[in-house]
Amino acid sequence: MQISKLEQTGALRVLIFLKKEGNQKIGEIVDKNKRKISQAAIYRSITNLLELGLVKEEILENPPRRIISLTSKGERIAELLTQIGEILEGE
Secondary structure: OHHHHOOOOOHHHHHHHHHHHOOEEHHHHHHHHOOOOOHHHHHHHHHHHHHHOOEEEEEEOOOOEEEEEEOHHHHHHHHHHHHHHHHHOOO
């Protein structure tokens, strides 16, 4: 079942982070979340999210970097996750 890839540690957090922060270099995702998720977990999460079609990757050459952004499907799921968080927090 595809949802099991979202159960991966950090996958949901990465989706919500990209929803709030927009397109990010992988290094920025790691730096801004390293207290909450390990670097290895972030890389595994991004791989799973790519496989699910929830994020896309753009590789830029000068200087070399990988930019991760939400797809339209990822945007919809991240919005639902944000709404769930708001309900749980009582907002």
